[in-house]
Structures are given as C-alpha cells and as structure tokens.
Amino acid sequence: MSRSRRRRLFSNLVVFLCSAAVLVALVPLAFIFVYVVKQGFSSLNWDFFTQMPKPVGEAGGGMANAIVGTLMLMGIASLLAIPVGMMCGIYLAEYGAGKFAFFVRFAADVLNGVPSIVIGIFAYGLAVLPFKRFSAVAGGMALGFMMIPIIARTTEELLKLVPSSLREGALALGASRAKASFSVMVPAALPGIMTGILVAVARIAGETAPLLFTSFNNRFFTTRVDQPIASLTVQVYTYAISPYEDWHRQAWAGALVLVGVVFFFSVLARVVTRRLERMHRT
Amino acid sequence: MKILRLLALTAIALACALSPASAENVQINGAGATFPFPIYSKWFSEYNKLHPDVQINYQSIGSGGGIRQLTNQTVFFGATDGPMTPEQMQQSGGRVLHLPTVLGGVVPVYNIPGVDAKLKFSGKVLADIILGKVNKWNDAAILALNPGVKLPGTDITVCHRSDGSGTTYIFVDYLSKVSPDFKKTVGVATSVNWPVGVGGKGNEGVAGLVRQTPGSIGYVELIYAIQNKIDYGSVQNLAGEFVRASVESVTAAAAAASTKMPSDFRVSITNAPGAGVYPISSFTWLLFYESPKDRQRARIMKDFTRWALTEGQKYAAELGYSPLPESVVKLELAALDRIRA
Amino acid sequence: MGTGFFALLVVLLVAGIGVQLFRTSHLTIAKFGFNFWRTKTWDPVSGEFGALPFIWGTLYSSVLAMLISTPIAIGIAIFLSELSPGPLRTPLTFLTELLAAIPSIVYGLWGIFVLVPLVRHFEVLTPPWLKKVPLFSGPPLGVGMLSAALILAIMVIPFSSSVAREVLRAVPASQREAAYALGATRWEAIRAALSYGRTGILGAVMLGFGRALGETMAVTMVIGNNPQVSASLFAPQHTMAAVIANEFTEAADDLYLSALVEIGLVLFVLTVLINGISRFLIWRTGRVVATEEIDSTPLAASEAGA
Numbered sequence: 001m002s003r004s005r006r007r008r009l010f011s012n013l014v015v016f017l018c019s020a021a022v023l024v025a026l027v028p029l030a031f032i033f034v035y036v037v038k039q040g041f042s043s044l045n046w047d048f049f050t051q052m053p054k055p056v057g058e059a060g061g062g063m064a065n066a067i068v069g070t071l072m073l074m075g076i077a078s079l080l081a082i083p084v085g086m087m088c089g090i091y092l093a094e095y096g097a098g099k100f101a102f103f104v105r106f107a108a109d110v111l112n113g114v115p116s117i118v119i120g121i122f123a124y125g126l127a128v129l130p131f132k133r134f135s136a137v138a139g140g141m142a143l144g145f146m147m148i149p150i151i152a153r154t155t156e157e158l159l160k161l162v163p164s165s166l167r168e169g170a171l172a173l174g175a176s177r178a179k180a181s182f183s184v185m186v187p188a189a190l191p192g193i194m195t196g197i198l199v200a201v202a203r204i205a206g207e208t209a210p211l212l213f214t215s216f217n218n219r220f221f222t223t224r225v226d227q228p229i230a231s232l233t234v235q236v237y238t239y240a241i242s243p244y245e246d247w248h249r250q251a252w253a254g255a256l257v258l259v260g261v262v263f264f265f266s267v268l269a270r271v272v273t274r275r276l277e278r279m280h281r282t
Numbered sequence: 283m284k285i286l287r288l289l290a291l292t293a294i295a296l297a298c299a300l301s302p303a304s305a306e307n308v309q310i311n312g313a314g315a316t317f318p319f320p321i322y323s324k325w326f327s328e329y330n331k332l333h334p335d336v337q338i339n340y341q342s343i344g345s346g347g348g349i350r351q352l353t354n355q356t357v358f359f360g361a362t363d364g365p366m367t368p369e370q371m372q373q374s375g376g377r378v379l380h381l382p383t384v385l386g387g388v389v390p391v392y393n394i395p396g397v398d399a400k401l402k403f404s405g406k407v408l409a410d411i412i413l414g415k416v417n418k419w420n421d422a423a424i425l426a427l428n429p430g431v432k433l434p435g436t437d438i439t440v441c442h443r444s445d446g447s448g449t450t451y452i453f454v455d456y457l458s459k460v461s462p463d464f465k466k467t468v469g470v471a472t473s474v475n476w477p478v479g480v481g482g483k484g485n486e487g488v489a490g491l492v493r494q495t496p497g498s499i500g501y502v503e504l505i506y507a508i509q510n511k512i513d514y515g516s517v518q519n520l521a522g523e524f525v526r527a528s529v530e531s532v533t534a535a536a537a538a539a540s541t542k543m544p545s546d547f548r549v550s551i552t553n554a555p556g557a558g559v560y561p562i563s564s565f566t567w568l569l570f571y572e573s574p575k576d577r578q579r580a581r582i583m584k585d586f587t588r589w590a591l592t593e594g595q596k597y598a599a600e601l602g603y604s605p606l607p608e609s610v611v612k613l614e615l616a617a618l619d620r621i622r623a
Numbered sequence: 624m625g626t627g628f629f630a631l632l633v634v635l636l637v638a639g640i641g642v643q644l645f646r647t648s649h650l651t652i653a654k655f656g657f658n659f660w661r662t663k664t665w666d667p668v669s670g671e672f673g674a675l676p677f678i679w680g681t682l683y684s685s686v687l688a689m690l691i692s693t694p695i696a697i698g699i700a701i702f703l704s705e706l707s708p709g710p711l712r713t714p715l716t717f718l719t720e721l722l723a724a725i726p727s728i729v730y731g732l733w734g735i736f737v738l739v740p741l742v743r744h745f746e747v748l749t750p751p752w753l754k755k756v757p758l759f760s761g762p763p764l765g766v767g768m769l770s771a772a773l774i775l776a777i778m779v780i781p782f783s784s785s786v787a788r789e790v791l792r793a794v795p796a797s798q799r800e801a802a803y804a805l806g807a808t809r810w811e812a813i814r815a816a817l818s819y820g821r822t823g824i825l826g827a828v829m830l831g832f833g834r835a836l837g838e839t840m841a842v843t844m845v846i847g848n849n850p851q852v853s854a855s856l857f858a859p860q861h862t863m864a865a866v867i868a869n870e871f872t873e874a875a876d877d878l879y880l881s882a883l884v885e886i887g888l889v890l891f892v893l894t895v896l897i898n899g900i901s902r903f904l905i906w907r908t909g910r911v912v913a914t915e916e917i918d919s920t921p922l923a924a925s926e927a928g929a
Contacts, residue, residue, distance in 0.1 A: 007808050007810075007811070008808050010808070010810060011808035011809045011810035011811065012809075013810075014809075014810040014813065015706055015809060015810070017698060018698040018699070018701045018702040018705075018706055019702055019706070020698070021694070021695045021696075021697075021698025021699050021702065022698070022699050022702045022703075022715065024695065025695045025696075025698075025699060025780050025784075026699065026715065026718060026719070026722075028777070029718075029722045029777065029780070029781065030718060030722075032725075032730070032733050032737075032777070033721075033722065033725070035733060035737065036725075036729055036732075036733060083629070084629050084632055084633070087625065087626045087628075087629030087630070088626070088629045088630045088632070088633050090626045091626035091627055091629065091630040092630065094626065095627070100630070101630070103634055104630045104631075104633055104634055106898075106899070106902070107633050107634045107636070107637040107638075108633055109898050109902050110637050110894060110895050110898050110899075111633065111636065111637050112898075113830070113833050113834075113837075113894045113897065113898040114637075114640065114837070114890075114891060114894050115836070115837025115838070115839065115864055115890050115891075115894065116837070116839065117837070117839045117864045117867050117868055117887070117890075118640065118644070118837070118867075118887045118890050118891050118894075119640070120867075120871075121644065121647075121867065121871065121883075121884060121887045122639070122640045122643055122644070124871075125643050125647060126639075126643070145636060148633060148636070149633070152633065178625070181626075202724055203724070205726070206724075206725070206726020206727070206728065206729070207726070208726070208727070208728045208839075208840045209839040209840055209864070209868055212868055212871070212872070213871055213872050233726065233728050236728050236729075236732060237728055237731070237840060237844075240728075240731065240732045240735055240844065241735075241844065248736070251732055252732070255726075255728070255729045255732050258726050258728070258729060259725060259726070259729055262724050262725065262726060263721060263724070266720070266721060266724045267721075270717070270720075
C-alpha cells in the first residue's frame with residue numbers, strides 16, 4: 001500500500017465524485033425539462049394559440065393575446081437595445097483602453113447583474129408614473145435595459161476579433177476612423193454580434209418580474225404599445241398561483257411555449273456560432 | 283436622469299403617434315380587488331359582447347393595489363373591498379366615488395385530511411386560531427363547537443394573503459369586532475402584520491395554498507371556496523346562530539345597512555345584527571374619480587356601471603355573490619351623476 | 624464621436640437606477656435610518672417597517688443554495704472540461720447551457736407542482752426527535768425555506784457550472800501537462816488547473832450568488848411569503864425581491880412604497896458590490912471572457928488556432 005497507490009485511489013475517488021455530480025444534478029435537471037415538455041404537450045392544443053382567455057372559472061380559451069404580447073415586448077426591447085448596445089460595444093472596442101471605457105464596462109456588468117425586479121421598479125418610475133399608464137413601451141423598455149449589456153459586451157468582444165489588418169487597410173485607403181469602423185469592422189463582425197443579440201433575446205423572453213408593474217397584463221388582444229399588454233410569463237404566473245385546474249393546465253402549456261421560444265433563440269445562437277467557427281477555420 | 287426621461291418621453295410619444303388611433307376601439311384599464319374578480323371578469327366579458335368596441339381590462343392585483351394605482355392615475359378605475367381610509371382619500375388628489383357593485387361573504391376554508399364534516403366556528407375561536415393561540419385541530423375550543431367530529435391532533439397552518447387585500451380587510455374587520463385581543467394585536471387594514479402563517483398572493487393564491495397544504499385554514503371569498511371545492515365552515519353570528527355563507531345569508535346582512543346607507547356608500551356590514559345573517563359579509567366597491575380628465579372613458583364607465591347595477595346583477599347569484607338590495611341600486615343610480623362626463 | 628454618446632447612456636442608465644431608487648426611498652431612509660435594517664416588524668397598518676426578515680430570508684436562501692450548488696457545479700465543470708469522454712462533452716455542455724436559459728417562471732411552476740409536494744412529503748416523514756432541532760421545527764408545509772433554497776440551487780447550478788467551465792477551459796494546457804510530466808495523478812493535474820483558475824472559479828460562484836440574491840419569481844412561488852426571522856428550514860419566509868414583486872403595485876401610501884424601494888436600493892447596491900468583486904476575480908485569471916451564457920470563447924480559440 002504505497003503512497004502512489006493511495007494517490008491513485010484518491011484521484012479515482014475525485015473522478016467518481018465529479019461524475020456523480022453530473023448525475024445528481026444534470027439528470028434531475030433534464031428531468032425537469034422533460035416534465036415541462038410532457039405536461040405542456042398534454043395541455044397544448046390549437047385553441048391555446050388562437051383563443052383569448054376566458055372569464056374566471058370557465059374552461060377553455062387560450063393565450064393568443066399573450067403570445068402576441070410577448071413577441072411585441074421582445075420587439076420593442078430589441079428596438080431599444082440593439083442600437084444602444086451595439087453603439088456602446090463599438091465604442092468599447094474602439095476606445096476601450098481609457099478610464100471612461102473602464103466605467104462603461106463596469107456599468108454594463110452591473111446592469112447585467114441588477115435583479116430584474118429592480119429594473120422593474122426603475123422602469124415604473126421612468127415610464128409608467130410620469131405618463132400615468134402601464135404600457136407595452138414601459139415593459140419593452142425594462143426588458144431592453146436588460147439586453148443592452150449583453151449586446152454591448154458581445155459586440156465589443158467580436159469587434160476585437162476582427163483582424164486589425166482590415167481596419168488598417170481601410171485607414172490606409174483614406175477612410176476616417178468612424179468610417180473604417182462602420183463600413184469595414186462592423187460588417188465583418190456582424191454575424192457574431194447577431195449571436196449576442198439572440199442570446200440577449202432568449203434571456204429576456206422568459207422574464208416576468210420586470211413586467212409585473214410595467215406592461216402589466218391585459219385580458220384582451222391588443223397591438224397598441226401605449227396600453228397594458230399581456231405577456232406569456234405574467235400570464236403563466238397568474239395562472240400558476242390560481243386554484244383552477246384548467247388554468248394550471250394552461251400554465252403548463254404556456255411554460256412549454258416559453259421554453260420553446262427561449263430554446264429556439266439559444267439554439268439559433270449556437271448554430272450561428274458554429275457556422276462562424278467553421279468559416280473562420282477555412 | 284433628464285436625458286433618460288427625455289428619451290422615454292420621445293419613445294412613448296412616438297409610440298402613441300404610431301399606434302392606430304382608432305376612435306371606435308376604446309380600452310379602459312382598471313385594477314384592484316381579487317374578491318369580485320370572477321364576477322367582474324364575467325361582466326367585462328359580457329359587456330364586451332354587447333359593445334364590441336369597448337374593452338375593459340381588469341387586473342386583480344388586490345384592493346390595496348387598486349387604491350394605489352387609481353391614486354397614481356395609472357388606471358382609470360379601481361376596485362376595493364375595504365373602503366378607502368380618510369388619509370387615502372386626502373392623498374387621492376380628487377374626490378373618489380365608491381360604488382357598491384355586489385355583496386360577498388368571506389369564508390373560513392380548511393383542508394383537514396380525513397375530516398368531511400362542515401366545521402363550526404365562533405368569532406372568538408377563529409380569531410384565536412389566526413392569532414396562533416389555538417394551534418392544534420383537536421384544541422378543546424374547536425372540539426366544544428363541533429361535538430361529534432373527530433379532529434386530528436395535527437398543527438394548524440394559517441394561510442393568509444401576502445398582498446394588500448380587501449378580503450383581508452373584511453376578515454380582520456370582522457375579527458376585530460368580535461375579539462378585542464385581535465383588534466389590539468393585528469388591527470384593521472388591507473394588509474396587516476400577521477402573527478403566524480403562510481402568505482399567498484390573491485384569493486387564488488390562498489385557495490391554492492389551502493388546497494395544497496394538509497392541516498391548513500385560510501379565508502377566501504365564497505366563490506373561490508365553491509369553485510375549488512374546498513371545505514368551508516359556518517360562523518356564529520350576533521344572534522348566536524351558526525350560519526353558512528350563501529347568497530341569502532349574505533343578502534340578509536345588507537338588509538340593515540340598506541335602510542340607512544351613508545351618502546358615500548362607505549359602510550361596513552360585518553357582524554351585522556339579525557336572524558340568518560352571515561357575519562363576514564361585505565359590499566365590494568368600484569372606485570371612480572368624480573371629475574376624471576377623460577370624459578369619453580367616464581361616459582363609457584357610467585354606462586357600464588348602470589348596466590352592471592341593473593342587468594348585470596343577474597349574474598351575481600350563479601357566481602356565488604349576492605345581488606344588491608333594490609334600495610341600494612336606486613341610490614347608486616342617482617349617485618352615478620356625480621361622475622362628470 | 625457618436626458611439627461615445629451611447630456608451631455614456633449606459634453609464635447614465637446605471638447611475639439613473641441608483642439615483643431614482645435613492646430618491647424614491649428617502650422617506651424611509653429619513654424616518655428609520657439604519658433601524659430599517661435592524662428591526663423585524665413589517666406592519667403596513669401602523670406604518671412600521673423593518674426589513675430584517677427580508678434580508679435574512681434572502682441571505683439564508685442564497686447561502687444555502689450556494690452550499691448545495693457550489694460543489695456540484697464545480698464537479699460538473701471539472702467533469703466537462705477535464706474528464707468527460709469526447710462524445711459526451713458536447714451534448715452535456717449544450718444541456719447545461721440550455722438549462723441555464725430556462726426562464727425562472729418555469730422553474731417556479733415546476734416548484735409549485737412537483738418540488739413543494741415532494742418536500743412536504745419528506746417534511747412529514749421527519750421523526751419527532753429531529754423536529755426538536757430548530758433547523759427542522761415547525762409544521763410540514765412544503766412551501767418554505769427548504770423549497771426556496773433547493774429551487775435556487777437547481778437554478779444556479781447550470782449557471783455557475785457554465786462559467787466555471789469557461790474558467791477551466793481558459794487554463795493553459797501546459798499547466799496540466801506539466802503536472803502529468805511530473806507524474807501527477809489525474810486529480811493532481813486537475814488540482815493544478817483548479818488552483819491556477821481559483822480566483823476565476825470564485826468569481827463564477829460569486830456571480831451565481833448574485834443571481835440567487837436577485838431571483839424573484841421562482842422564489843416567491845415556493846417560499847411562503849411570510850416575513851419572519853426563523854432558523855427553521857420548514858418555516859415559510861420571505862425575500863427582498865419577493866416582497867417587492869408581491870407588494871409593489873399595492874403599496875397604498877408613500878411610506879410603504881418608500882420602504883419597498885429602499886429594499887430595491889439595497890439589492891442594487893449588493894449587485895454593484897458583488898459584480899465589482901466577482902468581475903475583478905474573473906478578470907484576474909486573465910483570459911476568460913466572462914460574458915454570460917454562450918460567449919465568444921469558441922471563436923477566440925479557433926481564431927488563435929487559425
């Protein structure tokens with residue numbers, strides 16, 4: 001029983017523990033996923049996508065308004081966050097060495113970590129109270145604030161990966177720094193930046209807390225952005241804590257659709273990343 | 283901050299400009315009590331069928347929320363089960379009209395595995411359970427009221443509201459009337475400092491909690507107990523009878539109040555005198571500003587309210603609410619004119 | 624310099640959040656001062672506000688969640704970056720990343736209908752002698768601290784393990800090779816990699832902690848929402864984020880609202896601190912790009928190889 005034997009035994013033990021960690025964590029996690037899919041599928045039907053919610057206690061109905069609402073909120077958030085996030089990222093990539101850039105980067109990181117419920121309070125004060133209305137814009141704004149840092153940081157990272165020879169070439173041809181940035185660097189990095197945007201969208205699509213007191217909820221179908229609007233997440237929450245079996249069923253269906261939306265964007269982001277990797281390799 | 287506000291302003295202005303400004307499709311937002319939510323959602327849905335161009339969006343966020351959001355003017359109308367306090371009236375920045383819409387009863391619901399009997403509660407015992415002084419189901423005080431029922435020795439879990447709530451208001455208003463001890467330690471408001479228990483959001487949340495928690499007791503509006511098939515007990519009234527909440531026994535509670543209704547309709551009818559009266563009964567109110575800025579919406583809401591007070595009352599009973607006494611409806615129809623539209 | 628304006632906007636946004644929270648909470652800050660954080664009466668009726676139960680609930684649930692999730696998350700990270708057989712690695716990595724992206728409301732839904740009944744089941748089975756220990760006292764409700772900590776742990780595991788895996792991947796292969804060359808066992812090589820990336824891993828754990836502190840929906844659905852300071856795992860409690868979600872729209876008077884916003888302010892300040900510390904730690908490990916979820920490191924790697 002030499003020391004080396006003990007060392008090897010201990011090593012194997014660690015290897016075993018790590019594998020066990022994967023089993024005890026990932027397997028139940030995968031189980032949650034399967035459970036949601038199972039419950040969701042058994043509750044999902046065509047009405048879910050085409051019908052409005054029914055009055056309390058009446059069975060049937062769907063979440064058509066909430067699905068459209070969620071899509072609209074995502075759209076408004078993207079409209080706000082993509083330009084701001086990208087511009088901010090471009091700034092960081094171009095002038096990233098300075099003291100100010102350090103602050104910007106830190107601010108973006110903080111913004112990324114601020115609990116979404118706090119963003120909700122902020123958006124309530126900024127876009128609900130002064131205008132005396134809950135609105136889709138307020139909700140979209142809250143979500144947009146959460147997207148900005150993700151987009152900004154990916155843009156920055158991606159721009160840094162563009163070979164500097166490209167920029168130098170543009171500059172040598174007499175382009176201004178801004179021109180080089182926008183017409184050469186950004187297009188080169190654009191596909192990569194897209195993945196950042198997709199990841200950001202995937203993250204906000206599942207947010208509930210910041211919507212509770214910004215976009216509020218709406219029983220009716222609306223596409224007006226200055227009115228309260230339904231969203232899948234808030235609707236799932238409302239239904240989940242209710243005592244009605246039929247609403248529970250719909251909450252599961254809503255959860256499945258949500259997971260579907262989120263996964264769609266996550267997987268899309270991954271596929272784009274893959275293709276980029278391949279492109280870079282060749 | 284300035285820049286941000288400016289940006290927000292531009293965004294919203296732009297949004298309003300871009301939105302199809304369809305005059306024929308009006309959306310009116312309201313928020314508040316969860317207690318009348320089932321009948322309100324029925325009403326708004328029926329009214330929408332009669333007037334397809336009017337969408338009244340009601341969100342049941344709790345009575346406290348209804349008052350707050352009305353005062354912030356983020357919604358056009360509010361709804362509450364506990365009338366606004368004098369301080370709240372002062373802060374509201376305009377005269378607020380309370381209009382009773384229906385009556386409802388709050389029932390003590392419980393979930394005791396193995397017990398099917400309908401339990402009897404007295405106000406005092408109920409107060410002591412909520413205060414945590416009576417904390418086992420086989421406590422002598424409960425057994426004394428329920429001879430012949432075999433109750434287990436399990437712990438009582440009190441489920442209450444975690445949000446501001448008119449249901450809470452009615453319940454604690456009653457308990458404070460029957461138990462000086464309760465009045466001293468807890469008091470009356472839409473949200474209170476509970477000595478024990480678990481919190482759920484909304485009537486739905488409490489009903490859900492009770493259903494999911496063996497050995498629990500909670501309080502919900504009657505319809506939530508019926509729709510969820512949760513057992514609820516009878517409560518001893520001022521005349522000493524044990525009465526189960528029903529459309530009739532709740533209406534009976536309003537009888538006394540309807541003859542001497544104050545002009546602002548803010549009246550408590552818990553622990554009302556008389557035979558056959560269910561003691562934890564209350565009106566529930568819609569809240570309107572008497573001079574709202576938006577005259578068009580005010581006109582529509584007046585029309586809706588008139589409909590709800592007359593035609594709409596027929597939906598009350600089937601949903602477990604009690605329709606308003608005729609005399610009260612008459613007073614209210616007159617009071618509707620106080621809203622300038 | 625157009626882009627600078629947008630960069631400034633981001634800074635203003637964060638500053639704006641801080642300023643607005645501070646301004647809206649001045650009532651309680653002025654009235655209660657530091658007592659707000661020391662007292663435990665939360666009584667909207669009499670206008671008495673003490674936030675201790677919420678701080679307690681937030682810290683208790685988050686710390687507990689970290690105790691459960693950290694060893695598991697690090698184990699997964701090690702497995703994925705050091706041990707996993709090739710064909711397993713990609714699907715497992717993909718799975719962790721997808722799980723990190725499941726919305727918290729979905730975890731909450733699962734929590735209400737699966738986890739809570741399960742926890743209640745185990746609580747009912749607790750033998751009486753064990754109930755005498757304060758940690759396990761109280762009636763078996765299912766909803767409560769234990770459910771909250773478990774759901775948080777479940778949610779944090781994929782997140783922390785993704786970040787920790789990135790950190791380990793960024794450790795140069797030479798570190799491990801050197802260890803093997805010296806005759807190290809597998810564990811000893813891993814240990815070399817771990818100690819090389821330890822600050823980064825600490826950063827990953829801190830980020831997970833930050834997540835747990837601010838998590839709202841899943842927690843409020845299973846914790847029982849009752850403000851009390853209790854050591855018991857079975858007791859329903861409350862957290863800072865949950866009380867805001869529950870009571871913000873209905874805070875009927877200004878003092879009440881101010882109290883809720885002050886809780887938000889503290890969450891914000893905590894975020895700034897935790898992010899400051901953890902980003903600093905991750906940054907110190909050097910090359911790790913600590914963007915969340917899926918980041919650009921695969922690109923960076925292929926770029927370096929090209």
